[in-house]
Amino acid sequence: MEKVFFSCIFYVLLASIAPTVLYPMQTKSQTECTATSKKFQYDCNVSFFHKKDPMSGYSGIVGAKMPSMAMAHNVKPVKFSEKEGMAGHYEFTIQLEMLGEWMFQYDISTPKRDRVMEKLIFDKTKSIASDKKHKHSHHKHSDHKHSGHDH
Numbered sequence: 001m002e003k004v005f006f007s008c009i010f011y012v013l014l015a016s017i018a019p020t021v022l023y024p025m026q027t028k029s030q031t032e033c034t035a036t037s038k039k040f041q042y043d044c045n046v047s048f049f050h051k052k053d054p055m056s057g058y059s060g061i062v063g064a065k066m067p068s069m070a071m072a073h074n075v076k077p078v079k080f081s082e083k084e085g086m087a088g089h090y091e092f093t094i095q096l097e098m099l100g101e102w103m104f105q106y107d108i109s110t111p112k113r114d115r116v117m118e119k120l121i122f123d124k125t126k127s128i129a130s131d132k133k134h135k136h137s138h139h140k141h142s143d144h145k146h147s148g149h150d151h
């Protein structure tokens with residue numbers, strides 16, 4: 001477990017050197033997740049946008065990978081579904097395997113095939129859009145050099 005954690009730190013450092021935009025996409029997603037009472041499980045809301053218009057009538061599945069640890073995790077993809085009476089708003093519950101930076105992959109099957117990727121950083125309570133925060137998502141408090149007070 002410790003070993004997995006530390007290789008994660010290492011690969012996040014590597015990943016931050018690589019270009020962040022892998023796929024130029026027309027459809028964008030905006031995801032917000034909050035933790036459930038189960039460890040590493042999150043209830044998520046997502047909206048899809050096409051040129052800033054929220055898109056209704058989508059269906060498909062969503063999976064999650066750690067960009068830094070492609071082979072290390074095996075998250076079961078789940079279906080996302082549009083909320084009743086809330087056009088363009090979708091929801092799903094996903095079971096992750098650790099905190100940190102995850103890449104969500106939306107495989108849309110209806111109305112036409114599309115794939116949307118979104119990077120999110122998960123803490124114990126919620127997700128944070130990865131571009132709203134700098135990249136040291138796997139930092140442990142003890143990595144920082146503090147002077148004057150102990151932890």
Ligand SMILES: [Cu+2]
Nearest residue numbers: 008066069098
């Ligand atoms: Cu990981």
